[in-house]
C-alpha cells in the first residue's frame with residue numbers, strides 16, 4: 726500500500742544534502758526501517774502528479790546494485806522519498822579506501838550504472854555520497870535522476886552545478902554516458918585518495934562550486950593517481966575516460 730506521513734516514525738537524521746534531509750525512520754505497518762529523504766519543493770498539483778508518475782519506474786528497478794524504493798508522498802510543500810536504509814552509510818565518509826576494498830566497490834558501482842543505462846536511465850549525480858554500503862557487504866547506488874519533472878522543480882530552487890560534473894556538462898554541452906564516466910572516474914580518485922582530487926586535504930567541494938574550481942576542471946588536465954601509491958591497473962582504470 727501507499728506510505729503516508731502517519732505511518733512513519735522519525736528516528737534520527739542521517740545527513741543533510743544540498744536540497745534535503747535524510748531521516749532513518751520506522752515504518753510501522755510493515756515494521757521496516759527506511760531512509761526517507763525530505764525535500765522542500767515548489768510544485769503545482771499537476772507537477773506533483775507528474776513526479777509521482779515518473780518515480781513509479783523505481784518500483785520496476787530491481788537490481789542488487791540499486792537502492793530499493795518503497796514509495797513517495799507529498800505533504801505540504803515537501804516530497805518524501807522512502808528508500809532502503811543502508812547501515813554503512815555513504816562512501817564520502819570513509820576517507821581513503823584501500824585498493825582491494827575499492828575494487829569491490831567500483832565493481833558494484835559499474836554494475837549499478839550498467840543496470841540503469843540498460844533501462845535508459847542516466848544517473849546524473851554520481852559521487853561518493855550517492856554510493857551506499859551496508860554491513861552485508863552490498864554496494865548500491867542512490868539519488869539517480871528518474872524524474873525529469875523532479876529535476877526541473879529542483880533546479881528552480883537550487884543551483885545546478887556540482888563539482889563532479891564533466892567539463893562538457895559544465896560548458897553546457899551534450900550530456901551522455903561519457904559524462905557519467907567522468908563522474909565515476911573522479912569519484913574513484915576521491916575514494917582512493919580520501920580527498921576531492923582538485924582540492925587540498927580536508928576540504929570538501931561545497932554545493933556552491935567556486936568559479937575557479939570549474940575553470941580548473943574545464944581547462945586543466947584531469948587529475949591522476951601516482952604510481953608510487955597505487956597499482957597500475959587502478960591507474961589505468963581511472964584513465965579510461
Ligand code: ATP
Pocket residue numbers: 739740741742743744745746747760762792808809810811812814815850854855857867868932
Ligand atoms: P547532495 O544533496 O549534494 O546530493 P548528499 O548526497 O550528501 O549531497 P543527501 O542525498 O541528502 O545528500 O544525503 C545525505 C546523507 O544521508 C548522505 O550523505 C548519506 O550519508 C545519508 N543517506 C542517504 N540515503 C541513505 C540511505 N538510503 N541509507 C543510509 N544513509 C543514507
Ligand code: MG
Pocket residue numbers: 742854855867868
Ligand atoms: Mg545523495
